Amino acid sequence: MRSYYKIGEISKIYNIGRDSLMYYEELGLLSPIRDSNNYRLYTMKDIWKLNLIKELRTFDFSMEKIKEYINDRTIMNTMEMLKEEADLIDKKIEELAKLKSNIFKRMENINEATEGIKLDEIKLMHLKERKALKLNGEIRRDEEVDYLIKKLQKKHEDKFYLLGNTQVGAIYDLEKLHMGVYNEYKSVFSLLDPKGSGYNLVLKEGLYISISYKGPYSSNKKYMDKLFAFIKDNGYEILSEPIEIYKIDIHETSIVDEFITEIQILVKT
Template identity: 60%
Template sequence: MKEYYKIGEISKIYGIGRDSLMYYEELGILKPFRDKNGYRMYKISDIWILNLIKELRSLNFPMKKIKEYLDDRNIENTNKILNEEIILIDKKMEEFAEHKKNILKRLEVINEANTNLKLDEIETVYIGKRKALKLNADIKKDEEFDFLIQKLQKEYENRFNILGKNNIGATFCLDKVKQDIYNEYKSVFCFLEEDEEIYNIIVDEGYYITLTYKGTYKNNRYHLKDMFNYIEEKGYKLLKDPIEIYKIDIHETGDVDEFITEIQMPVSIE
C-alpha cells in the first residue's frame, strides 16, 4: 500500500470533490505537502481524518463544528457531539411528523373538494370571522395572481402552502364586474387557521351568498350574474366586493375541467 496519495486519487476513493479537499486544507483540517512537481500529496496516516469528516458530514454536522471536534478529541467531547446529534435528530423527527400531518390534511382537502359537491347551486350561509393574509393589487392576468401569492408568502415567511390548500383566493373589483369585466381583481388573500397569531385582516362574520362551480374561470361571469339576480329577488343587499376561492386550481391539476371554485358574496338579509 502506498504511503502517499495525490488529490485526484483521494477525490476518487472518497467521492469528495477537489474543491472540498482544498477547503478542508484552507480550514487547516488537512495538511497535504507538495512533491517535487508541485502536486498535493496526502499521507496515508491522515486518511482517518477523511473517514471521520465523511461520517460527521453524513450526520449533518457543519464543518466549523467538525474542525472544533478534530482539534480537541476525547471521549467526553465524542459523547457530547453524538448527544447533540440525537437532539437534532429528535427535532427533525418532530418537524417531519408535523410536515406529514400537514400533507395528509392537504390530501384530505383535495379529496373533500371533489366529493359531495353541490355544484352550481346558490345558497345563503352564515360564516364566522376569518383571519387572513391579504395583499392589495390590481390583477389582470393569472400570472400576476401567482406572483402576488408568492410575494405574500415571502412577506409572511411562508406561513401558508399552496398545493392542496382550499383557502387561497382573490377579491373581485365590483366596479369592473358592473362593467361586465370579470377577470380583474383588487387583492389576493389566504384564509388562516383560527389559532394563527400572525394575520393582517379579519374578514367579518355574517351571511354570504355562495356558489361552487367546476371548470374554467371564464364561467364566473354567468355565475356572478345568477348570484346578483338571486340577491335582487331575495331583497338582499350586497355589502362588499365578492370573493373567489380556489378549491382546486392549476397547482393541483393541469386539466381546466377539474378546477373547482367557490364564489362568496357578503350580504345583508334584513
C-alpha cells in the same frame, strides 16, 4: 494500502467538491502534502478527518465546532457529540412527522373539494372570522393571479404550501364587477389556521352567500351574475368585495374542466 490520495480521488470518494477540500485546508482541518509537481496528496490522517467532517456536516454542525472537536477529542467529548446528533435526529423526525401530517391534510382537502362540494348551487352560510396572508396587485388575467399567489407563497414560504392548498384565492374589484368587468382583482390571499399569526388580512365573520362551479375561470361571469340576482331578489346588501377561492386549480391539475372555484360574498339581510 496506499499512503496518500490525490485531490481528484478524494473528491470522488467523498463526493466533496475540490473547492470544499481546499476550504477545509484553509481552516486548518486538512493538511495535504505536496508532490514534486506541487499536487496535493492527502494522507491517512486527512482521511479520518474527512470521515468526521462528512458525518458532522450531515447534521449541520458549524465548521468551527467541527474543528474544535477534531482538535480536542476525548471519550467524553465524543459521547456529548453523539448525544447532540441524537437530539438533532429527534428534531428532524418531529419536523418530518409534521410535514407528513400536513401532506395528509392536503390530500384530505383535495378529496373534500372534489367529492364534498355541491356545484352550481347557491348556499347561505355563516362563517367565523378568518385570518389570511394578502398581497395586493392590479390583476387582469388568470396568469397574473397565479404569479401573485406564487409571489405571496415565496414571501411567506413558512406559512403555506401551494399543492393541495384549497384556501388560496383572490379578491374581486366590486366597482369593476358593477361595470361588467369580471376578470379584475385587487389582491390574492391564502387563508391561515385560526390560530395563525403574522396575518395581514381578516375576512369578517358574518353571513356569506356562495356558489361553487367547475371549469375555466372565465365561467365566473355566469355564476357572479347568478349571485347578484339572488342578492337583489332577496333584498340583501353587499358588505365587502366578493372573493373567490381556488379549491382545485392549475397546481393540482392541468385539465381546466377539473378546476373547482368557489365564490363568496359577505351580505347583510
